[in-house]
Amino acid sequence: MEEIYFDIQGNCRLIKASKPGVDFLLAYSKSLQMTEVGGAYFETHLN
Amino acid sequence: MEPQIEDSLLIQRYVSGDERALEGLIDKHNQRLSSFIYSKVGNRSITEDIFQDTFIKVIKTLRRGTYNEEGKFLPWIMRIAHNLIIDHFRKSSRMPMFEGADSYNLFSMMGDDKLDAERQIIKDQIDSDLGVLIEELPLDQKEVLVMRIYRDMSFKEISENTGVSINTALGRMRYALINLRKIIEENDIVLTN
Numbered sequence: 720m721e722e723i724y725f726d727i728q729g730n731c732r733l734i735k736a737s738k739p740g741v742d743f744l745l746a747y748s749k750s751l752q753m754t755e756v757g758g759a760y761f762e763t764h765l766n
Numbered sequence: 767m768e769p770q771i772e773d774s775l776l777i778q779r780y781v782s783g784d785e786r787a788l789e790g791l792i793d794k795h796n797q798r799l800s801s802f803i804y805s806k807v808g809n810r811s812i813t814e815d816i817f818q819d820t821f822i823k824v825i826k827t828l829r830r831g832t833y834n835e836e837g838k839f840l841p842w843i844m845r846i847a848h849n850l851i852i853d854h855f856r857k858s859s860r861m862p863m864f865e866g867a868d869s870y871n872l873f874s875m876m877g878d879d880k881l882d883a884e885r886q887i888i889k890d891q892i893d894s895d896l897g898v899l900i901e902e903l904p905l906d907q908k909e910v911l912v913m914r915i916y917r918d919m920s921f922k923e924i925s926e927n928t929g930v931s932i933n934t935a936l937g938r939m940r941y942a943l944i945n946l947r948k949i950i951e952e953n954d955i956v957l958t959n
Contacts, residue, residue, distance in 0.1 A: 734804050735796045736817045741789075744821045748788050753829045760830050 773839035781828055792821060795840060799847055806851045816854060820847045892957050899949050907942035910935050 750764045771790060779787035799820065804813040823846050827833045833842075881889060900908055909928060913919045919927070924935045950957065 731805055732801065733797055734800045734810070734813065736792075736800045736814055740814050740818055741792055741796070744792060744818060744825070745785065745789055747822060748825050749785055751825065751829060753826075755830075762826070 774835050777828060777833065777835055777839065781831065788825070791824075791839075795843060798840070799843060802844060803847055803851060806848075807854065812854065816847060816850045819850050823850075895955065895957060899946055899955070902949055903942055903945055907938045907945065910938040911942040911946075914939055 747764075750766070752763045752765060754761045754763065771794075773791065773794070776787045776791045776794070780791065796817075800813055800817050803816045803820075804810070807813055807816065820843055824843055880886075900911060903911065906928075910924055913924045913927065914921070921932050921935050921939075925932045928935065930938075949955075
């Protein structure tokens with residue numbers, strides 16, 4: 720039981736996603752265009 | 767310390783086209799969400815992937831305008847992340863990944879079929895010694911042996927090329943090998959790698 724508790728403790732760290740990861744999301748959001756046609760959504764990414 | 771802007775306000779701004787609002791949302795929940803994912807998967811790069819996939823789903827839902835704001839943004843993204851974590855474990859159980867450790871490295875088990883430098887030198891020496899021994903054989907036996915071993919010809923092809931029957935070619939090959947063994951034994955030659 721102690722071992723299991725110890726394993727879980729090892730993963731309890733405060734971490735943050737990296738800046739390149741966040742920048743990717745922001746760029747993804749800027750490039751994404753949603754078009755609705757008859758209730759269906761089409762995604763396009765602008766370069 | 768900057769005052770925290772409500773999620774609902776950030777979402778509203780983002781949906782209206784303010785990209786900086788998304789940055790605010792990500793920044794606000796980055797540590798909480800990343801730490802939650804990391805607590806389940808225990809790997810930084812997988813955490814990063816799942817974090818990105820979570821926010822990609824968030825972005826798509828907000829852009830479609832199908833998000834129903836009830837002041838529950840954080841529980842919603844946690845649920846998305848949770849489902850993605852489950853997907854990750856399902857996928858990895860279908861495709862188990864082997865990771866090497868300090869005590870056991872996968873690359874120590876792998877190798878190409880090439881000889882190392884020392885063995886290559888020994889092989890070259892054996893090939894050269896064998897070439898000298900083959901020169902000692904009678905011409906007809908040497909001819910058959912060279913065609914069979916070095917040119918990889920079939921006995922049918924050898925018989926056609928030398929103008930003898932297949933049986934004769936087989937016989938010459940047999941005598942060539944017997945004679946080679948005899949020379950090797952008589953001269954105490956070691957031909958091993």
